[in-house]
Amino acid sequence: MVKKLIVILMSAVWLAAGRAGEPExxxxxxxxxxxxxxxETPWRSEPVRRQGGSGFVxxxxxxxxxAHVVSWAREILVRRYQDAHxxxxxxxxxxxxxxxxxxxxGDERFFENLPALEFGELxxxxxxxxxxxxxxxxxxxxxxxxxxxxxxxxxxxxxxxRQLLTVQTDAAINPGNSGGPxxxxxxxxxxxxQGMPGLENTGFFIPPPVIEHFLADxxxxxYDGFPYTGIRMAPLQNPAYxxxxxxxxNDLGARVDALLPIPSTCKVLKEDDVILRAGAFPxxxxxxxxxxxNRVSAGxxxxxxxxxxxxxxxxxxxxxxxxxxxxxYPYSGDxxxxxxxxxxxxxxxxxxxxxxxxxxxxxxxxxxxPGDPAHNELLYELYYHRLENPATARPEPVVLAxxxxxxxxxxxxxxxxxxxxxxNGLRIEKLEDVxxxxxxxxxxxxxxxxxxxxxxxxxxRVETAKANAGILKNYGVTKDRRL
Amino acid sequence: MSTTAPPxxxxxxxxxxxxxRCFPGLRPLLLILFLxxxxxxAPAEGTRRSDRSAWERSIVTIEVARxxxxxxxxxxxxxxxxxxxxxVVGAREILxxxxxxxxxxxxxxxxxxxxxxxxxxxxxxxxHANLALVTTSETNxxxxxxxxxxxxxxxxxxGNLQILRWREGNLEHRQAEFSQFSVREGQLSxxxxxxxxxxxxxxxxxxxxxxxxxxxxxxxxxxxxxxNGYVMPASFIQSILEARRKGQYHGLGYFHFYWEPGKNPAxxxxxxxxxxxxxxxxxxxxxxxDGGEQVVKPDDILLNIDGFDLDMQGDYQDPEFGHxxxxxxxVRRKWAGDALKIQLWRDGKPMEVSYRLPKFEYTNSLVPxxxxxxxxxxxxxxxLIFEPLTDSYLQSWGAEWKxxxxxxxxxxxxxxxxxxRPALVLLSQVLPxxxxxxxxDQKFLVLDKLNGRKISRLTELQEALQQPTDGCHVLEFAPGxxxxxxxxxxxxxxxxxxxxxxxxxxxxxxxxxxx
Numbered sequence: 001m002v003k004k005l006i007v008i009l010m011s012a013v014w015l016a017a018g019r020a021g022e023p024e025x026x027x028x029x030x031x032x033x034x035x036x037x038x039x040e041t042p043w044r045s046e047p048v049r050r051q052g053g054s055g056f057v058x059x060x061x062x063x064x065x066x067a068h069v070v071s072w073a074r075e076i077l078v079r080r081y082q083d084a085h086x087x088x089x090x091x092x093x094x095x096x097x098x099x100x101x102x103x104x105x106g107d108e109r110f111f112e113n114l115p116a117l118e119f120g121e122l123x124x125x126x127x128x129x130x131x132x133x134x135x136x137x138x139x140x141x142x143x144x145x146x147x148x149x150x151x152x153x154x155x156x157x158x159x160x161x162r163q164l165l166t167v168q169t170d171a172a173i174n175p176g177n178s179g180g181p182x183x184x185x186x187x188x189x190x191x192x193x194q195g196m197p198g199l200e201n202t203g204f205f206i207p208p209p210v211i212e213h214f215l216a217d218x219x220x221x222x223y224d225g226f227p228y229t230g231i232r233m234a235p236l237q238n239p240a241y242x243x244x245x246x247x248x249x250n251d252l253g254a255r256v257d258a259l260l261p262i263p264s265t266c267k268v269l270k271e272d273d274v275i276l277r278a279g280a281f282p283x284x285x286x287x288x289x290x291x292x293x294n295r296v297s298a299g300x301x302x303x304x305x306x307x308x309x310x311x312x313x314x315x316x317x318x319x320x321x322x323x324x325x326x327x328x329y330p331y332s333g334d335x336x337x338x339x340x341x342x343x344x345x346x347x348x349x350x351x352x353x354x355x356x357x358x359x360x361x362x363x364x365x366x367x368x369x370p371g372d373p374a375h376n377e378l379l380y381e382l383y384y385h386r387l388e389n390p391a392t393a394r395p396e397p398v399v400l401a402x403x404x405x406x407x408x409x410x411x412x413x414x415x416x417x418x419x420x421x422x423x424n425g426l427r428i429e430k431l432e433d434v435x436x437x438x439x440x441x442x443x444x445x446x447x448x449x450x451x452x453x454x455x456x457x458x459x460x461r462v463e464t465a466k467a468n469a470g471i472l473k474n475y476g477v478t479k480d481r482r483l
Numbered sequence: 484m485s486t487t488a489p490p491x492x493x494x495x496x497x498x499x500x501x502x503x504r505c506f507p508g509l510r511p512l513l514l515i516l517f518l519x520x521x522x523x524x525a526p527a528e529g530t531r532r533s534d535r536s537a538w539e540r541s542i543v544t545i546e547v548a549r550x551x552x553x554x555x556x557x558x559x560x561x562x563x564x565x566x567x568x569x570x571v572v573g574a575r576e577i578l579x580x581x582x583x584x585x586x587x588x589x590x591x592x593x594x595x596x597x598x599x600x601x602x603x604x605x606x607x608x609x610x611h612a613n614l615a616l617v618t619t620s621e622t623n624x625x626x627x628x629x630x631x632x633x634x635x636x637x638x639x640x641x642g643n644l645q646i647l648r649w650r651e652g653n654l655e656h657r658q659a660e661f662s663q664f665s666v667r668e669g670q671l672s673x674x675x676x677x678x679x680x681x682x683x684x685x686x687x688x689x690x691x692x693x694x695x696x697x698x699x700x701x702x703x704x705x706x707x708x709x710x711n712g713y714v715m716p717a718s719f720i721q722s723i724l725e726a727r728r729k730g731q732y733h734g735l736g737y738f739h740f741y742w743e744p745g746k747n748p749a750x751x752x753x754x755x756x757x758x759x760x761x762x763x764x765x766x767x768x769x770x771x772x773d774g775g776e777q778v779v780k781p782d783d784i785l786l787n788i789d790g791f792d793l794d795m796q797g798d799y800q801d802p803e804f805g806h807x808x809x810x811x812x813x814v815r816r817k818w819a820g821d822a823l824k825i826q827l828w829r830d831g832k833p834m835e836v837s838y839r840l841p842k843f844e845y846t847n848s849l850v851p852x853x854x855x856x857x858x859x860x861x862x863x864x865x866x867l868i869f870e871p872l873t874d875s876y877l878q879s880w881g882a883e884w885k886x887x888x889x890x891x892x893x894x895x896x897x898x899x900x901x902x903x904r905p906a907l908v909l910l911s912q913v914l915p916x917x918x919x920x921x922x923x924d925q926k927f928l929v930l931d932k933l934n935g936r937k938i939s940r941l942t943e944l945q946e947a948l949q950q951p952t953d954g955c956h957v958l959e960f961a962p963g964x965x966x967x968x969x970x971x972x973x974x975x976x977x978x979x980x981x982x983x984x985x986x987x988x989x990x991x992x993x994x995x996x997x998x
Binding site for chain 2: 235237238383389413455457
């Protein structure tokens with residue numbers, strides 16, 4: 001009975017898809033051989049592994065997919081619908097912040113008789129959509145129908161520290177679906193990209209406003225990324241706060257609670273400014289705007305323009321309404337708190353001590369358990385120090401990732417995964433400081449200080465200098481640094 | 484947390500974990516294990532009947548009822564009941580650990596493992612050392628009891644170690660095997676001290692059960708992790724009791740500096756210490772909490788403390804216990820305020836300093852280590868609940884609180900108090916009311932300023948509440964990843980809201996602040 005029901009449901013999906021045209025012909029199966037770097041031993045890479053994804057043909061003889069499908073790819077193979085022949089593809093543009101990428105395929109035959117899919121509008125809540133793709137569990141194309149559940153901003157897990165507009169659906173989105181089109185009335189209304197652990201029947205897709213922003217961004221042959229203003233907005237619903245700011249009690253306006261040190265934003269706004277209108281959208285007291293019939297975070301209003309453009313703002317400051325214009329740009333100051341996919345990890349090896357930049361990727365490697373003081377110090381440095389005390393925060397905190405055992409470092413008690421505080425008296429602000437501290441030392445010993453508790457390790461400078469080349473050779477480290 | 488069985492069916496509580504609280508969910512499982520263990524229990528082979536009789540006259544059962552606070556609702560309290568062992572050590576004097584003795588409401592004692600309970604009184608308790616003395620004025624309790632002798636040194640404990648406790652009317656004997664001597668944090672304080680580690684099949688132990696060898700008491704079992712039991716050595720107990728009798732004991736001291744082993748020859752050579760690696764290197768010296776002069780400095784190499792040479796691991800040769808971590812020298816017959824001679828190596832030369840041990844105070848850290856014998860402080864302002872940030876508060880997250888409590892709150896344990904910020908006040912949660920609309924979801928925020936005044940204590944908060952800013956209270960929280968600032972109405976609107984919240988949420992008082 002259950003089988004029958006499934007057949008009926010699938011048939012219905014098939015018939016619906018068939019009636020609406022044949023978008024499945026433009027849906028691409030993607031096989032990727034990826035090799036991400038090892039963040040703990042940053043001179044080497046992890047083993048090559050195969051992963052699958054989906055994509056679809058868009059205008060300009062391009063294949064659109066998710067950035068996470070093709071990140072760290074060594075080889076990308078694409079296959080047409082019901083065609084066994086694999087074609088080699090390359091990443092043409094990739095946006096890690098919005099988890100989108102476009103691929104190009106060198107072999108012109110790939111695009112023969114493949115119509116480009118057209119993009120539609122942001123789908124309405126409660127409307128039906130069909131997800132096309134090649135999820136795990138089979139080799140053939142799969143279709144799943146679902147309902148648009150809600151539209152709101154969510155964290156994009158590929159990068160981990162950016163929120164953009166998403167659409168939630170109850171259509172199953174499984175591994176392998178990533179990058180596949182979400183279709184409504186023959187038009188692409190989204191790119192399937194992530195689920196949510198612990199929630200069943202919940203999938204998310206990237207909606208047209210984000211896709212169109214990405215495509216407009218790369219129109220000049222360069223991807224800049226989504227703007228990030230660094231405004232931390234707080235609801236302004238308590239009557240006492242509104243009275244204090246001499247603001248009418250009209251449920252309009254959200255308060256600027258804090259600003260990240262982004263000069264372009266700090267020049268225009270200050271704390272306790274009230275944003276009444278962002279772009280074309282009135283900002284409600286809960287910090288939301290009404291966007292195409294959906295109440296979403298006002299952050300969306302700042303993501304509809306391209307990098308370098310400005311967002312007109314109506315603000316309330318010192319009891320008066322003002323009009324200002326906020327130029328917006330992508331922001332890389334918090335890069336380490338997100339997953340990094342576009343550059344190999346920086347490192348420096350000296351005397352077998354492997355130094356690398358502290359990052360979320362590094363923290364995700366196996367190491368000390370949460371609760372360990374050294375682990376906590378790294379977490380604090382990565383996430384909180386910059387927010388709490390920007391004046392003393394290090395631009396690029398450096399961590400002793402690991403130690404390559406050798407006679408010269410045999411008596412070093414520190415086992416790695418510790419925050420480097422200073423070396424030979426120089427406070428370490430970034431990886432280049434590590435190199436400078438060692439290379440300019442003329443004392444008999446190199447002294448490395450760590451946090452917490454200011455523990456210290458010493459190396460005999462002359463002996464270490466003699467041992468360096470041998471250590472690198474012994475452990476297959478071809479270069480002592482990557483900067 | 485659950486309570487133990489009612490007095491009519493005395494049972495021992497679960498295993499006393501090491502410096503942590505029990506997971507409520509684990510208790511039923513442990514109880515089952517415990518009962519299985521009880522069914523299998525039997526007096527150890529080879530224990531002479533006469534020895535057993537002697538111990539029956541020296542070991543008693545102590546039942547403690549105490550208040551248990553809910554730091555998330557600091558006005559509310561429950562009760563908790565625990566049973567533990569006591570050892571008669573003198574005329575009308577029963578020795579036990581201080582564990583569970585805080586916030587007590589009733590102490591009862593029972594001899595022979597059965598029969599009538601006598602109301603007990605705690606004549607002395609010390610949370611530093613985790614020791615207490617209990618007595619009773621009921622004269623008919625004492626006949627038939629005989630003080631036990633605390634043993635002397637246990638440098639070579641033999642294989643005849645027994646853990647004793649009353650179980651269902653019988654004195655249970657459980658074999659224990661010596662593992663090692665080590666230095667660990669105390670059960671009720673972070674002060675390091677020597678412990679004897681044993682392995683035993685006994686379950687649900689760690690509640691002051693005497694560990695005996697032949698006719699002498701080797702120590703008291705203070706905690707248990709699986710089969711491993713941790714025993715406070717009798718010699719440590721004796722030294723404390725003796726110092727107390729002489730009026731010399733005023734709490735434990737400790738070394739208020741950080742050090743690392745001198746294992747790295749390059750580190751020692753840099754500090755110009757020739758010869759075989761030895762001693763430990765001082766790496767960080769915070770200001771003394773008592774304002775005294777710090778006589779050790781970073782880069783000092785400590786070579787000898789109180790007459791004991793330090794090896795490169797940071798161990799010394801203890802006459803009683805063998806190799807032990809140097810931290811034990813701060814509590815080895817030395818108390819807070821006592822001075823020790825430290826021989827050290829500084830700037831390429833030997834020298835000697837006199838180090839006066841600072842007293843450990845629970846309130847000296849930015850996040851107080853624990854709060855004993857005190858109901859939780861709080862202040863409620865229109866539904867906003869403010870409390871001091873303490874480890875007791877963080878321990879509300881259960882046995883794994885260091886892992887499970889909010890990271891940023893826990894990380895304050897890594898920060899040192901300053902004159903400007905000696906303690907922290909927390910907005911713990913908000914009880915929803917129209918007055919605080921818009922702020923209902925705020926919680927776990929450290930208050931930095933109120934109406935422009937720095938806040939470290941609840942009393943400062945109360946004072947600042949008397950100085951509203953333009954008819955409002957402006958609250959600024961410590962910078963971080965949460966909201967920085969909120970504003971609330973002051974005056975009548977605040978007072979009315981507070982009264983409304985107290986009534987609506989059945990809270991007896993808007994504030995409780997101990998001096």
